[in-house]
Amino acid sequence: MGPKKDVIDIVTELGGIKSTEDAEKLFAERLEAEQLARLNKVKNKAVRLKIANAIVLCNPDNVFVNTASNEDRQFIRELSLEKGEEKSLPMENHTIHFDLKDEQGRIIDRTFYISNEGEQVSSLGNKMDRSEAFKDIKDKMTGIMKGKLMMIGFYLRGPVGAPASNPAVEISSSTYVLHSADILYRNVYADFDQEVEKLGHFFTNIHSEGLNRPEDLPNARVFMDRSHLTTYSFNCTYAGNTLLMKKGNHRFAVDRSVYEHDGDQLAEHMFITGIEGPGGRITWMIGAAPSGCGKTTSAMAGDQFVGDDLAQCWIAEDGTIRSINPEKGIFGIVEDVNWEGDPQLMKCLREPGTEVIWSNVLIDETGKPQWVGNNEEPPPQKGVNFQGPWELGMVDEIGKEIPMSHPNSRCTLENRALGNYSDENENGAGVETRIVTYSGRDSDTMPPVWVAKTSDEGVVIGACIVSAATATEVGATGVRRQPWANAPFIPGSLGDYMAAQFEFFGSSRIASGKAAILAGLNYFLTDEARGGSSKKLLGEKKDVKVWMAWLERRAHNEVDAIETPIGYLPKYADLKNLFKSKIGKAYPKNLYEKQFSLYIDNITGRIDLQIEAYRKEDRIPQKLFDILNKQKQELEALKAEFGSIVTPQQLESASTG
Numbered sequence: 001m002g003p004k005k006d007v008i009d010i011v012t013e014l015g016g017i018k019s020t021e022d023a024e025k026l027f028a029e030r031l032e033a034e035q036l037a038r039l040n041k042v043k044n045k046a047v048r049l050k051i052a053n054a055i056v057l058c059n060p061d062n063v064f065v066n067t068a069s070n071e072d073r074q075f076i077r078e079l080s081l082e083k084g085e086e087k088s089l090p091m092e093n094h095t096i097h098f099d100l101k102d103e104q105g106r107i108i109d110r111t112f113y114i115s116n117e118g119e120q121v122s123s124l125g126n127k128m129d130r131s132e133a134f135k136d137i138k139d140k141m142t143g144i145m146k147g148k149l150m151m152i153g154f155y156l157r158g159p160v161g162a163p164a165s166n167p168a169v170e171i172s173s174s175t176y177v178l179h180s181a182d183i184l185y186r187n188v189y190a191d192f193d194q195e196v197e198k199l200g201h202f203f204t205n206i207h208s209e210g211l212n213r214p215e216d217l218p219n220a221r222v223f224m225d226r227s228h229l230t231t232y233s234f235n236c237t238y239a240g241n242t243l244l245m246k247k248g249n250h251r252f253a254v255d256r257s258v259y260e261h262d263g264d265q266l267a268e269h270m271f272i273t274g275i276e277g278p279g280g281r282i283t284w285m286i287g288a289a290p291s292g293c294g295k296t297t298s299a300m301a302g303d304q305f306v307g308d309d310l311a312q313c314w315i316a317e318d319g320t321i322r323s324i325n326p327e328k329g330i331f332g333i334v335e336d337v338n339w340e341g342d343p344q345l346m347k348c349l350r351e352p353g354t355e356v357i358w359s360n361v362l363i364d365e366t367g368k369p370q371w372v373g374n375n376e377e378p379p380p381q382k383g384v385n386f387q388g389p390w391e392l393g394m395v396d397e398i399g400k401e402i403p404m405s406h407p408n409s410r411c412t413l414e415n416r417a418l419g420n421y422s423d424e425n426e427n428g429a430g431v432e433t434r435i436v437t438y439s440g441r442d443s444d445t446m447p448p449v450w451v452a453k454t455s456d457e458g459v460v461i462g463a464c465i466v467s468a469a470t471a472t473e474v475g476a477t478g479v480r481r482q483p484w485a486n487a488p489f490i491p492g493s494l495g496d497y498m499a500a501q502f503e504f505f506g507s508s509r510i511a512s513g514k515a516a517i518l519a520g521l522n523y524f525l526t527d528e529a530r531g532g533s534s535k536k537l538l539g540e541k542k543d544v545k546v547w548m549a550w551l552e553r554r555a556h557n558e559v560d561a562i563e564t565p566i567g568y569l570p571k572y573a574d575l576k577n578l579f580k581s582k583i584g585k586a587y588p589k590n591l592y593e594k595q596f597s598l599y600i601d602n603i604t605g606r607i608d609l610q611i612e613a614y615r616k617e618d619r620i621p622q623k624l625f626d627i628l629n630k631q632k633q634e635l636e637a638l639k640a641e642f643g644s645i646v647t648p649q650q651l652e653s654a655s656t657g
Contacts, residue, residue, distance in 0.1 A: 002259030002492065003226035004116045010134050011206065011230060014142065015053025020045055023052035030055055031063050038065035042154060044193050047169060050204045050230070051152060054171050058208060059143040060150035066178060068153075068187035076151065076182065080175035085209075086357065090367040093355040097176050099238040100214055101387050104360060105408045106240045106247070106488075111222040113251075113491050122494060123617060124487045133223055140219055141234050144208040148173040154192040155185040157203075157245060157253070157312075157326035161428025164265050164312035164324060166253055167195045168203040168245045177207060177242050180357060180412050184329040185245055203229045203252055205244035210235040224251050226491050239331055239359070239410070246331065250310055251489045253326070258496050261314075263503035269486040270311040271295045272325050272431065273302025274422060275552040283552045286311045286323050287437035287521065288485040290467045294439065294523050294544070296332045300342050301544045304422035305415065306431060308332060313433065315504070319511025322430030329414045334361060335407050336373030341541040344419045345411075354417040360386040360409035371405035380404060432514075434555045436505075439521035440467030440482050444529035445602040448539065448595050449547040450567040451519045451554055455505040457567065458518020460627045463498060464610045481613055495619030502621060517555050520567070521547060530594040538595055546578045546587075562648060563655040565634035566603065569596050569648060598646045600639040607632045 017023050027036055027048075042048065055063065066072045077095075080086040086095040108126070115127040128136070151172055158165025167188070170181050181187075188195055196202045210216050220235040222244075231248035233241055240247060253267035271289075274282040282304055289295045299308040307325030316322045332345070339346050348354040349369070362370040364380040382391045386406040394402045415421045424431050438461045445466070452458035462484040481487070483494060490497045505518065523544060527534040550570050553559045561568035572592045579587035607628050614620045642650045 002255060004119055005227055007116050007130060007227050008134070009228045009230070010114070010130070010137055010225060010232070011050065011053045011057055011204075013134065014138055015056035017049060017052040017056060020048070023048050026052050026055065035063050035065050038067055039152075042189070042192055044196050044202075047192075047196065047202060050169065051171065054204075054206050055150065057141060058145035058150060058173070058206070060145035060148050060173065062149045064149055064151045066151060066153040066182070066187065067189045068182075073182050076175050076178045079149075080179050083175055085174060085176040086179070089358070089363065089369065091356075092352055094369070095357050096361070096363055096369070097357055097359045098386055099360055100212070100217060100236075102214060102217055103220065103236055103238050103241070104386060104406050105238065107220055107222065107236060107238075108488070110220050111241070112224070114223055114225045114227070116227065120493045120618065122487070122490050122492060124494070125491065128223070136221065137223065137232055140221065141208070141232065144210055144234055145173045148208070151175070151178045153178055153181055153187055154189045155181060155245060156188045156195055157185060157249060158324045159186070159426045159428050160188065160191065160195065162312070162324045162430060164267075164314050164430075165195070165199060166203055166249060166326065167192060167199060167201070168205060168249055170205050170245055172205075172207040172242070174207060174209045174237075174242060176237070176357070177239070180239055180243050180331070181245060183355065183357065183412055183414055184243070184327050184331060186328055201229065201256070203231075203245070203249045205231045205233075205248060207233040207242050207244060209237055209242065212237060222248065224248055224491065226252065226255055239412070243331070246327075247489055251491050253312060254486065254489055254497070255491050258492060258500045262500050263507055264315055266313040266501070266504055268311045268313065268484065269309070269489060271299035271308045272306035272311050272323050272425075273299045274304030274306070274424075274431070275435075275548050276303040277549075277552045277556065278558070283435065283555055284323065284431040284433050285435035285437065285548065285551065286313070286433055287439065288462060288465070289439045290441070290465070290482045290485045291333070293441045293467055293485070296330065296337075296345075297341060297541060298521070298544055298548070300344055300420070301542075301548060303420060304424070305344070305418050305420045306422055306425045307415070313504075314430070315507055315509045316429070319509060320514045321433040321510065321516055323433045324430045325415075325425050328416075328425070329412060331410055331412050334371045334374075334409050334411050335405065336541075337371070338373060338375040340375065347419060348413055348417045349411060354413055357412040358410070359412070360406040362390060362404040371409055372403050372407070434516050435551050436516045436518045437521045437551070438462040438465050438484065438519070439523065440465040440485065441524045442466060442522045443524050443526045445599065445606050446520055446522045446525070446566075447569060447598070448522055448525060448543070449519060449550060450564075450569050451517050451551070451561065452567045453563070455515065455518060456502060456623055457627055459498065459501045459505055460624055461518060461520045461567075462501065463614075463624060464606070466606060466609070481610070493619050494617050495621065498624065499619075499621050502623060517551065519551055525595060530597070538591070542583050545582045546575060549578045549582050550574060562652045564598065564651050565631045565638065566598070569651065572648065593647055596648045598635070598638070598651065600635050600644050600646060604632050604635050
């Protein structure tokens with residue numbers, strides 16, 4: 001059951017504008033003539049009512065309508081510098097934005113779904129009753145834009161013509177938010193009405209940074225109203241909490257895919273990239289990973305880049321799975337981005353010609369952005385970073401060394417700046433998707449790559465992602481379950497979401513020979529976990545190109561594999577050849593054996609963890625438990641025959657024996 005619709009719309013109740021006539025009267029009173037003329041070109045009545053009520057609630061001094069013109073974009077850039085939300089850097093069109101010191105990631109403890117009586121909300125998210133949320137928003141958001149300029153933009157999350165795109169209104173007093181929105185999303189001001197009419201819905205996002213003071217952070221909030229497809233955000237500055245078209249609207253897209261397009265659409269936390277195979281063919285791949293776990297690296301490792309964070313998917317009339325990136329830019333983590341692993345991105349960051357908004361990196365004494373893992377020499381000695389003035393060797397109040405950049409420091413830029421960007425992203429037909437991967441920050445359990453034997457087993461790979469916490473969530477620590485790397489953005493029942501996944505990938509509408517292979521990826525296996533003494537990775541960052549190349553060939557049935565209880569593993573000879581041809585690197589047999597031996601106790605322990613956790617959830621399909629129990633039984637049989645560590649050679653003999 002999806003979210004209830006017959007409940008009060010908070011912004012409408014607080015604004016009190018419920019008729020077209022009242023909205024028109026308000027606009028005439030509150031907007032200057034030029035801005036009124038701009039707004040009058042957006043005629044959808046429901047959209048106009050939302051905007052009218054947002055004006056009453058927030059009470060700005062003035063309103064600005066962003067028409068997507070070059071002049072409007074420049075006005076927002078210049079105002080952001082004037083307000084101090086951004087500062088210019090020596091590189092042309094590069095600016096720096098610093099989030100509040102204690103808000104360097106998603107404020108998960110102050111982020112809520114607005115819930116209704118009798119409605120199921122994900123156990124992995126916070127919820128607040130509608131009446132309580134009403135009081136909180138009324139108390140903290142009424143008049144929050146007094147003395148400020150309200151800016152309004154009309155965007156499309158996805159290319160024009162795609163059935164899985166989402167129209168969205170962005171309303172904010174933050175120039176940083178509107179500047180970022182123009183880089184990351186398609187401003188379709190002139191076509192917004194027709195997109196809303198065609199797609200039958202729109203999202204509304206209302207944000208104000210408030211007074212932008214650290215003492216206001218306890219009163220920071222992010223609310224998602226699933227019933228009315230509206231987000232509210234206030235007293236916060238980090239783009240993940242303020243640029244609500246990103247993860248706020250992604251939650252709505254997930255809801256719609258589960259409850260309104262059951263079996264036909266998906267909304268995923270996935271990169272999209274094209275991998276070149278023999279003869280120059282391009283095979284399109286989408287892949288899930290929690291934020292900070294390699295999505296951008298994976299996306300850039302492909303030969304044709306489409307996106308690094310989000311994917312909207314559907315089954316087309318020709319029986320293919322199609323995918324689009326709802327964004328047209330990247331809001332990418334820069335830690336460990338360097339010339340060796342990310343040459344295309346580094347060209348944009350270090351050479352003139354690309355507009356870039358930096359956040360929470362170090363700005364050194366020359367005005368150059370610096371970050372942990374850029375591997376450039378000489379390392380900076382002084383500068384200004386996310387916590388203020390910085391110099392090498394500084395420690396915090398508990399004696400911990402302060403890094404030169406925050407682990408969640410970011411760069412924001414348009415995809416088209418990347419040398420390997422594919423304009424297929426702007427094709428409303430999407431890209432034909434043949435590979436789906438799931439990965440997390442797993443140091444000790446799964447091999448680098450494996451392919452599910454069936455689509456159902458592939459869905460279970462996604463359901464069972466486990467990952468170390470990263471810096472993208474304030475206060476998060478330890479190793480946690482990260483189902484589909486999408487769990488923080490699944491508003492409803494995990495069981496409903498899982499059922500939709502089984503239905504989508506197992507759909508009879510997918511044409512013969514057009515199904516995607518579903519696979520696991522793990523870049524974070526350590527030497528220590530495979531009998532060594534080092535905590536270093538068992539391999540290199542660039543090895544991802546090989547795992548992806550092997551998947552490309554597997555999708556076209558061009559490489560054989562070893563059948564195991566967890567899925568199909570690559571054979572050594574195929575990987576050896578791909579290491580040489582793809583990255584010019586030798587691949588020793590002993591490294592292969594370390595990476596692809598199954599450590600049975602680790603895997604069965606992981607299975608037990610998943611079964612126990614999912615038993616506590618409502619409406620989980622029995623199929624999940626059947627698959628996990630079967631895998632565990634087969635793994636225990638292998639252990640009885642070969643011991644707790646089973647090598648690829650032993651696995652091959654078992655599968656052929």
